[in-house]
Amino acid sequence: MANFNGYLIISAxxxxxxxxxxxxxxxxxxxxxxxxxxxxxxxxxxxxxxRYLGNLDxxxxxxxxxxVAAAEAAVGLALIIAFxxxxxxxxxDEVQLMKW
Amino acid sequence: xxxxxxxxxxxVAIVSAILVITCKNPINSALALIMxxxxxxxxxxxxxxxxxxxxxxxxxAGAIMVLMVFTIMLLNIRVNATRQQSHKxxxxxxxxxxxxxxxxxxxxxxxxxLPTGPYSGDMIKNIGHTExxxxxxxxxxxxxxxxxxxxxxxxxVGAVIxxxxxx
Numbered sequence: 546m547a548n549f550n551g552y553l554i555i556s557a558x559x560x561x562x563x564x565x566x567x568x569x570x571x572x573x574x575x576x577x578x579x580x581x582x583x584x585x586x587x588x589x590x591x592x593x594x595x596r597y598l599g600n601l602d603x604x605x606x607x608x609x610x611x612x613v614a615a616a617e618a619a620v621g622l623a624l625i626i627a628f629x630x631x632x633x634x635x636x637x638d639e640v641q642l643m644k645w
Numbered sequence: 646x647x648x649x650x651x652x653x654x655x656x657v658a659i660v661s662a663i664l665v666i667t668c669k670n671p672i673n674s675a676l677a678l679i680m681x682x683x684x685x686x687x688x689x690x691x692x693x694x695x696x697x698x699x700x701x702x703x704x705x706a707g708a709i710m711v712l713m714v715f716t717i718m719l720l721n722i723r724v725n726a727t728r729q730q731s732h733k734x735x736x737x738x739x740x741x742x743x744x745x746x747x748x749x750x751x752x753x754x755x756x757x758x759l760p761t762g763p764y765s766g767d768m769i770k771n772i773g774h775t776e777x778x779x780x781x782x783x784x785x786x787x788x789x790x791x792x793x794x795x796x797x798x799x800x801x802v803g804a805v806i807x808x809x810x811x812x
Binding site for chain 2: 550551552553554555557558559560561562563564565566568569570572574575577578579581582585588589592593595596597598599600601602604605607608609611612613614615616617618619620622623624625626627629634635
């Protein structure tokens with residue numbers, strides 16, 4: 546298990562860096578990239594445990610996560626472009642239409 | 646030797662992940678993120694999952710990041726250095742630090758089950774990773790695989806509708 550701990554620690558560090566990025570940045574494309582970073586950290590955990598437990602189910606899950614990430618990228622970037630056409634900025638602080 | 650290689654790759658991965666959240670220009674962030682993806686692909690190879698490494702490079706570093714760089718260049722956002730970050734930087738860093746502590750405690754305190762599955766490293770090397778993944782995916786995971794196609798269809802329709810002129 547000592548061999549696999551390193552991968553899990555790297556995964557935890559990458560996930561935390563992604564969290565900090567999502568909370569601090571204002572550019573919505575950079576926030577999007579930080580979300581991808583967090584998804585990849587989870588993928589690394591999945592593959593590490595899949596290898597450790599000798600079971601391929603985790604890698605199939607990673608495959609599905611990648612599919613969902615691709616769909617999310619297509620729709621999310623279309624949303625960002627639509628937002629830019631309306632507001633001329635992609636700053637998330639400008640998204641306050643529903644703010645009370 | 647493998648430990649040294651692992652440490653070098655870890656250093657590159659963490660430094661480029663930090664560059665993703667600190668670079669002012671989104672293009673630099675995207676390039677750093679591609680570097681992180683390549684490091685993760687290296688980890689997958691070290692974990693006896695070469696097919697996943699290939700998919701990581703093709704789908705993430707290829708397709709998704711090309712889409713993002715394309716969007717960044719299409720929008721042509723001017724970098725204004727004054728309003729890059731919100732005021733809650735300290736709060737966010739504390740929260741991220743607690744996330745890290747929490748996950749590390751889970752890693753070191755938990756007791757994982759013993760290896761039970763039939764797929765050992767030798768078996769993966771002898772039969773081939775792609776063949777094992779394919780057999781598993783088209784037998785036990787056939788229904789999720791089919792549902793994924795519906796998800797992709799919905800994503801295509803959504804992207805086309807959202808990219809129209811007037812929303």
